[in-house]
Amino acid sequence: MGRHREFDVEKVLDAALCVFWRKGYEGASYADLTEAAGVERPALYSAFGNKEALFRRALDRYSERYVGYIPVALQLPTAREVAAHILYGAADLNTRYPGHTGCLGINGAVAGSDEAEPVRQALIDYRAAGQAQLRERFDRAKAEGDLPETAKPEALAAFVMAVTHGMAVQAKAGFSRDMLEAVAEQALSAWPAGRRSGHQPGS
Amino acid sequence: MGRHREFDVEKVLDAALCVFWRKGYEGASYADLTEAAGVERPALYSAFGNKEALFRRALDRYSERYVGYIPVALQLPTAREVAAHILYGAADLNTRYPGHTGCLGINGAVAGSDEAEPVRQALIDYRAAGQAQLRERFDRAKAEGDLPETAKPEALAAFVMAVTHGMAVQAKAGFSRDMLEAVAEQALSAWPAGRRSGHQPGS
DNA sequence: GTGTTTTAATAACGATCATTATGAAAAAGA
DNA sequence: TCTTTTTCATAATGATCGTTATTAAAACAC
Numbered sequence: 213m214g215r216h217r218e219f220d221v222e223k224v225l226d227a228a229l230c231v232f233w234r235k236g237y238e239g240a241s242y243a244d245l246t247e248a249a250g251v252e253r254p255a256l257y258s259a260f261g262n263k264e265a266l267f268r269r270a271l272d273r274y275s276e277r278y279v280g281y282i283p284v285a286l287q288l289p290t291a292r293e294v295a296a297h298i299l300y301g302a303a304d305l306n307t308r309y310p311g312h313t314g315c316l317g318i319n320g321a322v323a324g325s326d327e328a329e330p331v332r333q334a335l336i337d338y339r340a341a342g343q344a345q346l347r348e349r350f351d352r353a354k355a356e357g358d359l360p361e362t363a364k365p366e367a368l369a370a371f372v373m374a375v376t377h378g379m380a381v382q383a384k385a386g387f388s389r390d391m392l393e394a395v396a397e398q399a400l401s402a403w404p405a406g407r408r409s410g411h412q413p414g415s
Numbered sequence: 416m417g418r419h420r421e422f423d424v425e426k427v428l429d430a431a432l433c434v435f436w437r438k439g440y441e442g443a444s445y446a447d448l449t450e451a452a453g454v455e456r457p458a459l460y461s462a463f464g465n466k467e468a469l470f471r472r473a474l475d476r477y478s479e480r481y482v483g484y485i486p487v488a489l490q491l492p493t494a495r496e497v498a499a500h501i502l503y504g505a506a507d508l509n510t511r512y513p514g515h516t517g518c519l520g521i522n523g524a525v526a527g528s529d530e531a532e533p534v535r536q537a538l539i540d541y542r543a544a545g546q547a548q549l550r551e552r553f554d555r556a557k558a559e560g561d562l563p564e565t566a567k568p569e570a571l572a573a574f575v576m577a578v579t580h581g582m583a584v585q586a587k588a589g590f591s592r593d594m595l596e597a598v599a600e601q602a603l604s605a606w607p608a609g610r611r612s613g614h615q616p617g618s
Numbered sequence: 619g620t621g622t623t624t625t626a627a628t629a630a631c632g633a634t635c636a637t638t639a640t641g642a643a644a645a646a647g648a
Numbered sequence: 649t650c651t652t653t654t655t656c657a658t659a660a661t662g663a664t665c666g667t668t669a670t671t672a673a674a675a676c677a678c
Contacts, residue, residue, distance in 0.1 A: 238528075254668075263666065366597070374584075374598045374602075375574075391570070394567065394570030460637070634666100642658100646652085
């Protein structure tokens, strides 16, 4: 019983995601969010709760709809291909939408006031989870001989993540896709070769 | 004639710099700034102007007092040493002070509200200037044979900057110095060798 | 059709934001 | 000592922040 909801929750969530992507968590005001979503303030509160809950829903949606290239990358046969797919995938995602360059995980919460600390921590956890997946994948690669015995999977994962974060910062500063791809190419040019890797540096 | 200023302008500026470093531009309120500086609000306005002017003064001081390792790096004889000095210098600066990890250039302005756009642009310009210096240094290295003819100085500079930005993001997330140094080491492991470079990959 | 329940929209809430009037206190010149 | 000038400290400015009362409208049950 009762009145039906008149707006599409998923469309509203997409609109909020775009605002957060562009302005970060604290920079996105309810005035921005309601204007982008086309609904009034109380509708956002009744549908999602408060601002932090709305952001977490937007982060979930971001993960589902835009970061799919990472699980795809993790399925690739060699570590180099994994890293390459992630690096070029980040280069693409960071520059694909002119209205919101960079990535939500970096734009949202690098710094800010104390009140946003739980949100920053959520984003840190989000990035850490991705890095842990990458590290596990590199552990496997080492066991399979795709990475040499001397390779340090944890450091390799942190390195790949650092480059992607750095590209996100650069994308927000307006770097071209070509430049980001050149960054990715350079990051890959020293990838350690394993027993079963056909790649030779410089070949 | 008139009354003397009772506080030390440089000490106040240092205090403001620490607050901006920790909380970013928009996250730092005047309540934070006056508490850290130990002076009242109108004193900050009379000495520095408004918040944006105070931030720019703090950015200048940051450049003078904390980023000296970059001009030092630019004087080193080989491009690899330049990149290594910058990468390890960033690893150090990003983790040296537990109270304000990361770096001001990244923490301050990756995302935020529209009102802070000029400040974000100032930080983008600041980072771009550093990258331009690096690129010029790599141009020289190429001319001197320290980088191979195939090397792309612009891409190399963007790559080094991307890694440093990524490390700044990671430092803000609590990464250890050891981990950041491992990231830097990996970034260097593929550095292109020129005619006059004694380095061989893997040696 | 009446009553109940849920949503929609307007407008207000207290808190905090950056920024300043305002007036007292202090130092310099006459 | 008196006047002038600058700084200091208290407190208030209008605006915006995230969050909600409040009331009107719409959709079900009976």
